[in-house]
Amino acid sequence: MSTEYLQQQTRKILLNDDIDEFDFRNAIDHLFLEDIPDCTIAAFITALTIRGVNYNELKIIREVILAHSYLITPKVSGSLIDNCGTGGDMVNSFNISTAASIIASASGINVAKHGNRSASGLCGSADFFEHVGFNLETEERALIDALEANGFSFLFAPKFHPNLKRLSVIRKQLGFKTIFNIIGPLCNPCTNITGQVIGISDPKIFDLISNAMIKSHLKKIILVHSSDGMDELSNTSNNMMLSIESGKIEKQEIDPTLLDLKIVKREQIQISSIVDSVKSTLETIYGKSTEAKQDIVALNAAVALIAGGKVTEINDGIKMARELVKSEVPKTKLRELISCCGNVQKLDILEEKFSL
Numbered sequence: 001m002s003t004e005y006l007q008q009q010t011r012k013i014l015l016n017d018d019i020d021e022f023d024f025r026n027a028i029d030h031l032f033l034e035d036i037p038d039c040t041i042a043a044f045i046t047a048l049t050i051r052g053v054n055y056n057e058l059k060i061i062r063e064v065i066l067a068h069s070y071l072i073t074p075k076v077s078g079s080l081i082d083n084c085g086t087g088g089d090m091v092n093s094f095n096i097s098t099a100a101s102i103i104a105s106a107s108g109i110n111v112a113k114h115g116n117r118s119a120s121g122l123c124g125s126a127d128f129f130e131h132v133g134f135n136l137e138t139e140e141r142a143l144i145d146a147l148e149a150n151g152f153s154f155l156f157a158p159k160f161h162p163n164l165k166r167l168s169v170i171r172k173q174l175g176f177k178t179i180f181n182i183i184g185p186l187c188n189p190c191t192n193i194t195g196q197v198i199g200i201s202d203p204k205i206f207d208l209i210s211n212a213m214i215k216s217h218l219k220k221i222i223l224v225h226s227s228d229g230m231d232e233l234s235n236t237s238n239n240m241m242l243s244i245e246s247g248k249i250e251k252q253e254i255d256p257t258l259l260d261l262k263i264v265k266r267e268q269i270q271i272s273s274i275v276d277s278v279k280s281t282l283e284t285i286y287g288k289s290t291e292a293k294q295d296i297v298a299l300n301a302a303v304a305l306i307a308g309g310k311v312t313e314i315n316d317g318i319k320m321a322r323e324l325v326k327s328e329v330p331k332t333k334l335r336e337l338i339s340c341c342g343n344v345q346k347l348d349i350l351e352e353k354f355s356l
Contacts, residue, residue, distance in 0.1 A: 002036055003036050006040055009024075013051050014051070025064060032163050038170050038173075042170050045170065045179075058186075059213075066189075068164075074153075076148055079110060080111075081110070081111055081195040083197040084197075086185055086201055093269050095123060096296055098113065100297050102334055103297065104305050104321070111152050112153055112188060115154065115155070115157060122276075129156075129342075132282070132347050133338040134341055135341055136159075150337060153341075167180065182209070186198070196221050198221065200223055201230065206223060206251075210242055213244060220245045220309070232296070237263075240253060241303070262292075262295070278350065285334060302318045
């Protein structure tokens with residue numbers, strides 16, 4: 001009966017028949033039922049990809065996924081933010097949002113960095129943390145303890161969304177991008193998250209995501225995209241930033257030259273391997289990288305500081321980010337996390353290897 005129901009909804013989508021909110025929500029819920037064959041789920045996802053989704057349907061998908069997730073409510077005071085992107089920009093940059101998140105947490109903002117291994121690039125946030133000694137299999141309680149004690153933690157997505165594992169396998173077998181490629185950053189498992197920076201590689205989904213998230217419980221959401229295709233703000237081109245706060249959406253263009261930043265070539269912020277990405281990311285956290293890489297991290301840390309309510313202007317955020325790096329507090333934040341949730345000797349080895 002469940003299989004027939006999902007097949008019925010798939011036919012509706014393919015025929016462009018109306019599918020009301022109840023049936024759509026029920027259909028998404030059916031994707032998590034074990035008795036439905038993979039091929040039936042694959043057909044539904046394919047149909048949805050061909051037709052596309054509206055903002056209300058994206059909102060429903062997010063709500064259903066969170067209902068099937070392991071949710072946590074860390075006991076923290078003040079702002080609790082996340083900073084991650086949809087990926088898929090194929091730029092091969094280092095872990096910019098990860099470095100920016102750690103630096104922002106050094107300001108006193110609580111950061112629950114939600115992420116995964118790379119799907120299309122060389123090094124995802126989980127790949128970085130694993131290389132520097134973080135144990136991706138750390139128990140949830142220890143991750144919460146780290147966040148509550150130090151104001152920063154890494155939340156490995158598969159640990160909190162185990163029911164998405166089967167869907168992930170089916171999506172990989174399909175071999176093309178689906179709506180589920182952009183849903184991950186919208187599903188931080190913290191119930192009390194107050195702000196978020198979401199990097200978007202495809203500007204066509206700006207309106208889709210902003211309208212889907214405008215009625216969420218988050219106080220401030222910032223969507224960012226660089227004109228040359230990165231899911232971050234960049235010092236390689238002009239940028240677009242969209243802020244959502246109190247039910248209002250504000251869009252603005254961000255010109256690096258107006259922010260005391262030099263325009264650089266893309267290759268100046270690119271990497272060629274996982275090791276290169278880990279090295280560059282650590283160097284920016286420790287304040288020992290090139291001006292181009294330090295600047296792009298400071299720019300993105302500034303936006304995280306805005307999401308967390310530390311500053312209201314990007315220029316002020318850049319100045320704060322630079323001062324935080326000089327203070328070496330971000331370096332300490334990273335070490336504290338690895339000490340709580342991994343093997344800090346791995347970090348020691350890398351620091352010596354990279355002369356940090």
